[in-house]
Amino acid sequence: MPKRTFLYILLLILFLTGCGQQKTSPEDxxxxxxxxxxxxxxxQEEQERKTVGVVMPTRTSERWINDGVNMKAKLEMLxxxxxxxxxDDDIELQIAQIEKMIKDEVDxxxxxxxxxxxxxxxxxxxxxxxxxxxxxxRLLMDTDAVSYYASFDNKxxxxxxxxxxxxxxGLESARxxxxxxxxxxxxxxxxxxxxxxxxxxxxEQLQPYLDSGTLVCRSGQTSFEETCILRWSKExxxxxxxxxxxxxxxxxxxxxxxxxxxxxxxxxxxxxRKEGYTETDWPFITGQDSEREAVSNIVNGYQTMxxxxxxxxxxxxxxxxxxxxLENTQPEINDVDTYxxxxxxxxxxxxxxxxxxxxxxEKVLIESGYYTREQIFK
Numbered sequence: 001m002p003k004r005t006f007l008y009i010l011l012l013i014l015f016l017t018g019c020g021q022q023k024t025s026p027e028d029x030x031x032x033x034x035x036x037x038x039x040x041x042x043x044q045e046e047q048e049r050k051t052v053g054v055v056m057p058t059r060t061s062e063r064w065i066n067d068g069v070n071m072k073a074k075l076e077m078l079x080x081x082x083x084x085x086x087x088d089d090d091i092e093l094q095i096a097q098i099e100k101m102i103k104d105e106v107d108x109x110x111x112x113x114x115x116x117x118x119x120x121x122x123x124x125x126x127x128x129x130x131x132x133x134x135x136x137x138r139l140l141m142d143t144d145a146v147s148y149y150a151s152f153d154n155k156x157x158x159x160x161x162x163x164x165x166x167x168x169x170g171l172e173s174a175r176x177x178x179x180x181x182x183x184x185x186x187x188x189x190x191x192x193x194x195x196x197x198x199x200x201x202x203x204e205q206l207q208p209y210l211d212s213g214t215l216v217c218r219s220g221q222t223s224f225e226e227t228c229i230l231r232w233s234k235e236x237x238x239x240x241x242x243x244x245x246x247x248x249x250x251x252x253x254x255x256x257x258x259x260x261x262x263x264x265x266x267x268x269x270x271x272x273r274k275e276g277y278t279e280t281d282w283p284f285i286t287g288q289d290s291e292r293e294a295v296s297n298i299v300n301g302y303q304t305m306x307x308x309x310x311x312x313x314x315x316x317x318x319x320x321x322x323x324x325x326l327e328n329t330q331p332e333i334n335d336v337d338t339y340x341x342x343x344x345x346x347x348x349x350x351x352x353x354x355x356x357x358x359x360x361x362e363k364v365l366i367e368s369g370y371y372t373r374e375q376i377f378k
């Protein structure tokens with residue numbers, strides 16, 4: 001017998017036989033019946049509420065903190081329970097977080113991996129439990145367990161950095177006039193597939209000028225393998241820059257520090273100060289993520305540019321993916337060809353990156369509401 005019918009019959013019996021000395025009116029009985037049904041429905045709704053596990057790689061970078069907070073808030077607005085975890089650059093911790101979420105029977109996983117190749121066993125368990133997985137801004141490699149990928153156009157990020165260097169340094173004019181500039185590269189983590197896409201986009205723009213001698217890399221280290229920095233470490237970037245300057249740039253100055261990350265730019269800035277660089281010979285320094293510290297450095301002339309990736313847009317796109325897979329509908333996709341993880345080509349939504357420099361930061365970041373003026377100038 002359905003619970004609702006049982007409750008109605010029980011209350012009807014109580015009404016007909018009386019309950020104690022005080023009589024109950026039909027109106028009171030109806031109100032009491034409705035309150036019981038409301039509580040029953042609320043309990044059932046709570047029981048049916050779906051849970052989304054969100055796993056972020058680190059809290060050492062401002063952008064990942066913002067990603068997690070934004071996504072959690074948007075998912076909760078849609079009525080989902082959210083288990084948000086940060087792995088603090090510890091791959092074993094990230095594995096444990098994912099496997100606990102699987103054990104807790106979450107309905108969907110959103111994963112921004114530290115080293116996705118270490119996650120394949122955990123992802124296979126999730127697949128066997130029919131838990132959909134969305135790769136967030138870092139492609140999950142070597143698995144067929146991933147459902148969708150939400151990211152920025154990583155090759156476009158490298159293209160934008162490369163074009164900016166070509167235009168702002170006047171490399172075409174320099175090539176025609178026989179002038180040259182020194183350059184060193186600081187590329188992303190080798191365990192992050194995005195880093196290689198960025199490198200490819202960058203070198204498509206800069207390789208012709210390296211070949212012509214317009215750009216001169218004194219260290220000779222221009223390949224991704226020679227210039228990548230594990231776990232996107234600021235400290236490793238600082239030590240690399242300092243070592244390069246001590247070995248190759250005692251007789252001349254470094255003109256361009258081509259950095260793939262704002263965190264690297266901070267380390268490069270420290271190395272430049274230690275080596276005695278001043279306003280008159282300060283190098284051209286690039287970055288990515290447009291963190292508040294980076295934007296402040298851009299305004300103050302210590303960093304030349306950064307790539308802005310509006311995490312509000314990315315987290316919103318990811319949330320719509322989550323909603324679609326949990327409602328068994330098709331999410332919005334704009335790329336089905338680019339991102340192959342060695343097992344499958346993953347259907348993706350790619351957001352557009354934007355250049356930020358001293359001329360554009362106000363319009364791009366402040367007028368859009370991403371930062372306040374006080375956050376940048378504090």
